[in-house]
Amino acid sequence: GAVVSQHPSWVICKSGTSVKIECRSLDFQATTMFWYRQFPKQSLMLMATSNEGSKATYEQGVEKDKFLINHASLTLSTLTVTSAHPEDSSFYICSAREELAGLEQFFGPGTRLTVL
């Protein structure tokens, strides 16, 4: 199946700093990428949907100024957590979809963010 990578796989940062997470589709062009957050023992919660070359669509309750998403190319999307706080500590997972390939999403391995 298609491969999606994320970098970094884990990050620890101080409160107030910004953290950038990259999501790449390695062997296909991702027309749409999704960013999810998962707290312990909870399901994935969609944060935003991004289409290449356009602004991301954020889910209700997700601050777009805090979680900056850039989908500059068909193989790369980035999520920047600005001024991170301990409550932002979570598992962030991206997924990618190639429109012509159907509705299946291919997930990255996730990034575990810990804010001290």
Add this chain to the structure above:
Amino acid sequence: RKEVEQDPGPFNVPEGATVAFNCTYSNSASQSFFWYRQDCRKEPKLLMSVYSSGNEDGRFTAQLNRASQYISLLIRDSKLSDSATYLCVVNSQGGGFKTIFGAGTRLFVKA
């Protein structure tokens, strides 16, 4: 009411048992349905798609009942390696593409 609801867990079963998971969805315009498996601290991985005609892959059988807005996953002859969280996933395309994950059902298979 949640858009996608799954059986509460965890399910604790012995090896060799048959276990069934249920999932209901509220949006009648939903178009595609999947079961994903997620191991602890890992990303979800697609287990199988779900079709109205039913879908079988080895020990796994998935079924969709559109009239009742209900999806099921049956695992036969459970293995220790089946221990994971099983996520019901529903896609809809009204008003933009949207994916909703169920909260997941945890399965523990014991020797």
